[in-house]
Amino acid sequence: MKDNLRFDTILIHGSDVEEPFGAAVTPIYQVSTFKFKNAAHGAACFAGEDPGFIYTRIGNPTISALEKTLAKLENAAKCVVTSSGMAAVNTVYMSFLSAGDHIVSTAAVYGPSRVVIEKYWSRFGIQYSYIDTTDVENIKKAIRPNTKMLYLETPTNPTIAITDLKAAAEIAHQHNIVVVVDNTFCSPILQRPLDLGVDVVLHSMTKFINGHADIVAGAIMSKTEALDKIIRPTMVNMGCNMDPTQAYMVIRGVKTLSLRVKKQQENAQIIAEWLEKHPAVASVAYPGLPSHPQYELGKKQMDGPGSLISFELKGGHVAGEKLMNNIQLVMLAVSLGGVESLMSHPASMTHSKMTKESRLEGGITDGLVRFAVGIEDVNDIIADLDQALRKCI
Ligand SMILES: *Cc1c(COP(=O)(O)O)cnc(C)c1O
Numbered sequence: 001m002k003d004n005l006r007f008d009t010i011l012i013h014g015s016d017v018e019e020p021f022g023a024a025v026t027p028i029y030q031v032s033t034f035k036f037k038n039a040a041h042g043a044a045c046f047a048g049e050d051p052g053f054i055y056t057r058i059g060n061p062t063i064s065a066l067e068k069t070l071a072k073l074e075n076a077a078k079c080v081v082t083s084s085g086m087a088a089v090n091t092v093y094m095s096f097l098s099a100g101d102h103i104v105s106t107a108a109v110y111g112p113s114r115v116v117i118e119k120y121w122s123r124f125g126i127q128y129s130y131i132d133t134t135d136v137e138n139i140k141k142a143i144r145p146n147t148k149m150l151y152l153e154t155p156t157n158p159t160i161a162i163t164d165l166k167a168a169a170e171i172a173h174q175h176n177i178v179v180v181v182d183n184t185f186c187s188p189i190l191q192r193p194l195d196l197g198v199d200v201v202l203h204s205m206t207k208f209i210n211g212h213a214d215i216v217a218g219a220i221m222s223k224t225e226a227l228d229k230i231i232r233p234t235m236v237n238m239g240c241n242m243d244p245t246q247a248y249m250v251i252r253g254v255k256t257l258s259l260r261v262k263k264q265q266e267n268a269q270i271i272a273e274w275l276e277k278h279p280a281v282a283s284v285a286y287p288g289l290p291s292h293p294q295y296e297l298g299k300k301q302m303d304g305p306g307s308l309i310s311f312e313l314k315g316g317h318v319a320g321e322k323l324m325n326n327i328q329l330v331m332l333a334v335s336l337g338g339v340e341s342l343m344s345h346p347a348s349m350t351h352s353k354m355t356k357e358s359r360l361e362g363g364i365t366d367g368l369v370r371f372a373v374g375i376e377d378v379n380d381i382i383a384d385l386d387q388a389l390r391k392c393i
Pocket of ligand 1: 182
């Protein structure tokens with residue numbers, strides 16, 4: 001009965017752990033260390049012959065329950081959770097890159113995922129190429145004899161461009177390159193890269209998976225046990241582990257992933273269509289609109305267009321700031337994937353440290369607005385947007 005459960009059931013029953021006191025949900029095992037029954041038991045735990053827990057940085061019942069659920073959601077062999085999304089990103093880099101190796105990556109990845117390569121990992125001899133991966137021909141051209149990792153993010157932030165994961169993975173595998181996808185923007189309900197040939201998926205669970213803007217957390221899912229055997233010890237030895245209370249919060253948050261994402265997406269579709277007709281708006285990027293340049297690929301690769309919209313204001317930078325100063329219900333904040341609607345203006349906020357030229361190279365124009373749609377009543381969101389957008393005309 002408990003095998004082959006469907007997605008929404010896994011969200012609730014995925015961990016399938018028998019609690020010693022019959023607790024209906026996994027409790028918080030807020031402990032750092034675990035008692036062994038005797039010396040032989042301790043030795044067996046360390047040898048991996050006994051599944052018993054040793055020390056929370058290595059493993060913990062609350063954390064393990066979360067990992068079991070998450071692995072099933074992504075159709076992964078194993079999952080390792082981490083203290084943050086960036087801990088997941090750095091654990092993956094550390095697992096597969098050595099001095100002299102080269103990484104090919106989507107140019108418009110989450111900022112810090114690129115910053116750590118350019119600023120820190122380069123100090124240890126890692127070479128890199130940041131390219132537009134929406135054209136897979138660019139991937140072919142960027143691969144060198146020492147390329148060891150293809151690191152993709154789709155859809156991208158904040159431009160919402162889509163990379164063909166199946167085609168990209170096929171190219172990389174011809175060269176024995178490990179393929180990693182940051183799946184944060186979709187969550188496993190909308191996109192399962194491992195099913196498309198990708199080797200490793202990672203998430204900032206701070207966003208959709210936890211979904212309540214109250215926790216920072218990460219996860220790494222591996223297609224095979226062999227990959228997990230590389231990744232898990234790296235996480236443990238680098239000290240990127242999650243805390244048991246953090247795991248408990250995510251266990252609680254993930255149960256409603258399906259309900260939340262469906263409602264967010266329903267709202268986002270209505271809002272995107274409404275924005276496209278608004279006189280203050282020049283263009284809207286949303287995979288659920290036929291005007292999106294990769295509308296067909298999005299439909300094929302994703303199980304829904306998600307709830308991130310970016311749109312361009314006719315009034316440029318000035319209009320962008322005006323909109324941010326006039327929204328009342330929608331919060332002016334970075335992050336995404338929570339139940340509340342959040343809006344930000346990349347040119348004056350998340351990407352303000354870049355030169356205007358490099359912003360434009362990444363498609364970040366002065367009037368670009370990023371909108372992470374929440375689960376509020378869509379009429380209230382639209383009313384708020386309308387009163388604020390009127391001031392931008
Ligand atoms: C937020 C985010 C991260 C980083 O995650 P943290 O939990 O903030 O460390 C990585 N990738 C993407 C796409 C993100 O949105």
